Amino acid sequence: MSWGVRTGTASVERVDGMDFPDDFLWGAATAAYQIEGSPLADGAGASIWHRFCHTPGMVRDGDTGDVACDHYHRWPEDIALMRRLGLQSYRFSIAWGRVLPQGTGAVNEAGLDFYERLVDGLLEAGIAPNATLYHWDLPAALDDCGGWLNRDSADWFAEYAERVFRRLDGRVKMWTTLNEPWVVMDGGYLSGALAPGHRNLYEAPIVAHNLLRAHGKAVQAYRASGAHRIGLVVNLEPKYPASDALQDRAATRRAHAYMNRHFMDPVFRGRYDEVLVQMFGAAWPSFPASDLELIRTPIDFLGINYYTRNVVRDDGGRFPLPVDRPVQPGATYSETGWEVFPQGLLDTLNWVRTRYGNPPVYITENGSAFYDPPVAQGGAVHDPLRMHYLRQHLRVLRQAIADGCDLRGYYAWSLLDNLEWAHGYSKRFGLVHVDFQNQRRTLKDSGAHYARVIASNGQCL
Numbered sequence: 210m211s212w213g214v215r216t217g218t219a220s221v222e223r224v225d226g227m228d229f230p231d232d233f234l235w236g237a238a239t240a241a242y243q244i245e246g247s248p249l250a251d252g253a254g255a256s257i258w259h260r261f262c263h264t265p266g267m268v269r270d271g272d273t274g275d276v277a278c279d280h281y282h283r284w285p286e287d288i289a290l291m292r293r294l295g296l297q298s299y300r301f302s303i304a305w306g307r308v309l310p311q312g313t314g315a316v317n318e319a320g321l322d323f324y325e326r327l328v329d330g331l332l333e334a335g336i337a338p339n340a341t342l343y344h345w346d347l348p349a350a351l352d353d354c355g356g357w358l359n360r361d362s363a364d365w366f367a368e369y370a371e372r373v374f375r376r377l378d379g380r381v382k383m384w385t386t387l388n389e390p391w392v393v394m395d396g397g398y399l400s401g402a403l404a405p406g407h408r409n410l411y412e413a414p415i416v417a418h419n420l421l422r423a424h425g426k427a428v429q430a431y432r433a434s435g436a437h438r439i440g441l442v443v444n445l446e447p448k449y450p451a452s453d454a455l456q457d458r459a460a461t462r463r464a465h466a467y468m469n470r471h472f473m474d475p476v477f478r479g480r481y482d483e484v485l486v487q488m489f490g491a492a493w494p495s496f497p498a499s500d501l502e503l504i505r506t507p508i509d510f511l512g513i514n515y516y517t518r519n520v521v522r523d524d525g526g527r528f529p530l531p532v533d534r535p536v537q538p539g540a541t542y543s544e545t546g547w548e549v550f551p552q553g554l555l556d557t558l559n560w561v562r563t564r565y566g567n568p569p570v571y572i573t574e575n576g577s578a579f580y581d582p583p584v585a586q587g588g589a590v591h592d593p594l595r596m597h598y599l600r601q602h603l604r605v606l607r608q609a610i611a612d613g614c615d616l617r618g619y620y621a622w623s624l625l626d627n628l629e630w631a632h633g634y635s636k637r638f639g640l641v642h643v644d645f646q647n648q649r650r651t652l653k654d655s656g657a658h659y660a661r662v663i664a665s666n667g668q669c670l
C-alpha cells in the first residue's frame with residue numbers, strides 16, 4: 210500500500226456511534242532499564258545499557274539507569290498508581306541480566322523473585338501483566354561474545370525465555386519476545402546512537418536477522434510449554450513522499466522497506482523485501498533458507514509502537530535511510546522532533562490489516578514528549594499538548610476498528626517519566642510526572658484524562 214502525498218495534519222473523520230469493544234484492553238507501558246534502577250542489585254549482571262550509560266559522552270548529561278524511577282523498590286507504589294489510573298493491563302519488560310547474570314547458564318533466582326513479586330502484585334490489583342522479554346538490555350557478558358552478531362544469540366535468547374516462561378507463565382498470559390528490533394539494529398549497529406554504539410553497515414542486517422531468529426526460537430520454546438499468547442512488538446512509521454517526483458517516491462519506498470517491511474515481511478510472509486536486499490547490496494548476509502521458516506513461526510498477536518510519520522525527500526541516495534525529513538508546514542512537533550500525525554496511525558493499522566492478513570493487534574506504545582511545567586501548587590502537572598496528542602490518537606483507533614482492523618488494545622507510553630535512552634531524563638513521556646530528585650510521583654492532567662477514557666471504555670476521549 211503506497212501512501213499519497215499528504216501535507217499538514219489531516220483531520221480524521223470521527224466515526225459517530227463507533228464504540229470500542231467491551232473487551233478492549235487499556236494499559237500503559239514501561240521498560241526495565243528505563244524505570245527500575247538498581248541494575249546490579251541482588252546478583253544481577255550488567256547490561257549493555259549499564260555499560261553504555263557509564264561510557265562518557267554516550268548519554269546526555271551523563272545520565273544513567275542506576276536509580277531511574279527506583280521502580281525496583283517502589284513497584285508497590287507504582288501499582289497503586291496503575292490502580293488509580295484504572296489500568297486493565299501493564300506492559301513491562303524483564304531484564305535478562307537479572308535472570309541470567311552472564312546471559313546463559315546459572316539462574317539468579319533473586320532476579321526471577323523480583324518479577325514474581327511484581328506479577329503477583331499486578332494480579333492482586335486486577336491488572337493483567339504483559340511481559341516483554343527483551344527491551345534492549347542485552348547482558349554485557351553476551352555482548353563480549355559478539356552479542357546479536359553471534360548466531361548463537363538466538364539460542365542464548367531461547368534459553369533465557371524458557372527459564373522465564375517456566376517461572377511466570379500462567380500468571381503472565383501475554384508475552385512479547387522483542388521490543389522494536391528495528392531500533393536495536395538501527396540505533397545499536399548503524400547510527401551508533403544506542404547501545405552497544407556500533408556504526409557498521411555490514412553488522413546491521415546480521416543483527417536484524419539474528420534478532421528475528423531469536424524471536425522465532427523463543428516462540429517455538431513457548432509453544433513447547435506455554436498455554437497463553439506470545440507476539441512481537443515492532444515500531445512502525447508510515448512513509449510519505451515529499452512530492453510526486455520519481456526520486457522522492459523511490460526514496461520513500463526504500464525508507465518503507467528499511468523500517469517497516471524489514472521485520473514484518475519475514476515474520477508474516479517468510480521472506481525479506483527485495484528492495485531491502487538491494488539496498489544493502491554486498492552488505493546483505495547469506496543465511497540458510499531454514500532460517501526463514503524459523504522466523505515465520507506463527508505468533509498470536511502483533512504489538513505496534515506508533516509515534517510519528519516520516520515525510521521522505523530524496524537526498525541523493527545516502528544509504529540506507531534518506532535522512533532528509535522536510536519540516537511540514539503547520540505541523541506540531543514533540544520534544545523528540547517527531548511530527549504529531551495521528552492519520553499515520555490509521556494508515557499504518559490499515560496497511561497491516563491489508564498486507565498481513567489482519568492479525569490481532571495491540572498498540573503497545575503511543576505517546577509524546579512535551580515540555581512539562583514544574584508541578585503546580587496543589588500538585589498538578591498541566592500537560593495540554595500531551596493530552597491533545599493522546600486524544601487525537603485515540604480517536605483514530607475508533608476509525609481503524611470501523612475499517613475492520615482487529616485492534617484489541619492500547620498501551621500508553623509511558624506510565625512514568627523515565628530514562629529516555631541517550632536523551633537521558635531530558636524527555637518526559639509519562640502520564641505520571643517523576644521528580645527524580647525525590648522520586649515523588651504526580652499524576653499529570655493527561656494521566657487523569659486517560660483514567661476517564663478507560664473508565665468510559667473510550668466513550669469520552
Ligand SMILES: N=[N+]=NCCCCNC(=O)[C@@H]1[C@H]2[C@H](O)[C@@H](O)[C@H](O)[C@@H](CO)[C@@H]12
Pocket residue numbers: 240243388389392444446514516517547574622629630638
Ligand atoms: N525518527 N524517528 N522516528 C521515530 C522512531 C521511533 C523509534 N523509537 C521508539 O519507538 C522508542 C520506543 C521504545 O520502545 C521506548 O523504550 C522509548 O522510550 C520510546 C520513546 O522514544 C519509543
